[in-house]
Amino acid sequence: MSNGFETLAIHAGQEPDPVTGAVVPPIYATSTYKQDGVGGLRGGYEYSRSANPTRTALEEALAAVEGGVRGMAFASGLAAEDTLLRTVCRPNDHVVIPNDAYGGTYRLFSKVHERWGLHYDPVPLGDLDAVAAAMTQKTRLVWVETPTNPLLGIADIAALAQLAHENDALLVVDNTFASPYLQQPLALGADVVVHSTTKYVGGHSDVVGGALIAADKGLGDELAYHQNAMGGVAGPFDAWLTLRGLKTLGVRMDRHCDNAERVVDLLLAHPRVTQVLYPGLDEHPGHEVAAKQMKRFGGMVSFRVDGGEQEAVDICDRTKLFTLGESLGGVESLIEHPGRMTHASAAGSPLEVPSDLVRLSVGIETVDDLLADLTQALG
Numbered sequence: 415m416s417n418g419f420e421t422l423a424i425h426a427g428q429e430p431d432p433v434t435g436a437v438v439p440p441i442y443a444t445s446t447y448k449q450d451g452v453g454g455l456r457g458g459y460e461y462s463r464s465a466n467p468t469r470t471a472l473e474e475a476l477a478a479v480e481g482g483v484r485g486m487a488f489a490s491g492l493a494a495e496d497t498l499l500r501t502v503c504r505p506n507d508h509v510v511i512p513n514d515a516y517g518g519t520y521r522l523f524s525k526v527h528e529r530w531g532l533h534y535d536p537v538p539l540g541d542l543d544a545v546a547a548a549m550t551q552k553t554r555l556v557w558v559e560t561p562t563n564p565l566l567g568i569a570d571i572a573a574l575a576q577l578a579h580e581n582d583a584l585l586v587v588d589n590t591f592a593s594p595y596l597q598q599p600l601a602l603g604a605d606v607v608v609h610s611t612t613k614y615v616g617g618h619s620d621v622v623g624g625a626l627i628a629a630d631k632g633l634g635d636e637l638a639y640h641q642n643a644m645g646g647v648a649g650p651f652d653a654w655l656t657l658r659g660l661k662t663l664g665v666r667m668d669r670h671c672d673n674a675e676r677v678v679d680l681l682l683a684h685p686r687v688t689q690v691l692y693p694g695l696d697e698h699p700g701h702e703v704a705a706k707q708m709k710r711f712g713g714m715v716s717f718r719v720d721g722g723e724q725e726a727v728d729i730c731d732r733t734k735l736f737t738l739g740e741s742l743g744g745v746e747s748l749i750e751h752p753g754r755m756t757h758a759s760a761a762g763s764p765l766e767v768p769s770d771l772v773r774l775s776v777g778i779e780t781v782d783d784l785l786a787d788l789t790q791a792l793g
Contacts, residue, residue: 419479419595420664427474439471441654464642468650472657479594480607482627484634486641487653491610492518493646494624498606501640505531507554510545513538513764516563517757520765536764539569540700549581559588564716564752564773566691568700571707575603595667596709600629611656613743617666621655623648669778670713676781681717686792691716715774723769727751730772732791735783742775747784749774
């Protein structure tokens with residue numbers, strides 16, 4: 415019997431405790447486990463870097479909701495990305511990345527892995543010809559964000575998976591913005607899904623974490639080996655908080671989408687707004703692809719304003735309910751200036767973002783209150 419998304423999010427990997435009947439997996443706050451004789455592990459547990467029952471519950475639930483064979487939980491999204499890159503790539507390999515990738519991902523490539531000998535090219539992933547032209551015999555990965563951060567570009571996962579596989583490369587999809595509720599990259603041909611579970615999966619701005627979910631058992635086992643060897647794992651309390659967030663992901667995402675659509679309507683009608691970036695708009699260049707591969711269009715909205723950079727910064731400073739802050743995906747609404755905040759590390763690079771851009775993470779508050787706040791902030 416196949417279960418729906420919300421059922422999996424609540425039950426996968428989370429059977430009631432066999433001793434007490436507790437319906438919520440306990441926080442196993444332990445570093446080590448008693449062995450029944452030398453090599454006699456109970457349930458495979460010996461040391462909590464290698465495995466912890468709370469983390470196991472989260473990893474099994476993440477694998478289930480993404481339709482993968484193995485999930486791995488990390489201390490942060492970047493720890494997950496670093497583990498993936500060092501598992502799959504070798505010095506002198508090449509990776510195709512989005513030309514508007516998340517700033518932290520770009521920093522990982524440009525400041526950390528490039529020194530290690532990993533080459534990369536930023537490419538507009540919505541242009542399949544450009545992706546094909548950028549690939550070489552040393553291309554090991556095509557790295558996808560869809561929607562992208564912060565310009566909300568859309569990439570065709572199925573088409574890119576075919577292109578990558580034809581060139582003996584793997585397709586990696588950062589599914590953070592969409593969440594597994596709205597988009598299922600592995601079902602579309604991706605090999606690995608990456609998450610910053612800090613964002614929508616955790617959903618409450620109270621825990622930092624990351625995840626990898628693999629479609630193939632062999633690759634999953636290799637990633638898990640490196641997860642243990644490198645050690646950037648999620649702690650038990652972080653895993654427990656993330657698992658708690660995952661349970662309500664479906665209902666939260668529905669409200670995020672409802673509210674974002676109302677915010678988009680307001681921004682489209684406002685004379686100070688020069689452009690609205692949201693894949694749910696018919697005029698968005700990736701709208702048709704997004705409609706094909708996403709259940710809905712998400713809670714992230716970016717827009718540009720007249721008056722340039724200073725006006726964009728001033729709008730961020732004038733909101734009351736939209737909290738000025740980095741990150742995204744929590745129940746509370748956030749506003750930020752990407753050029754000076756989340757994407758400052760991309761300044762002067764091919765990934766530099768427009769200076770008049772404002773990014774919103776639309777929360778689940780009463781939508782009329784959010785609209786009133788934006789109206790007064792826009793002036």
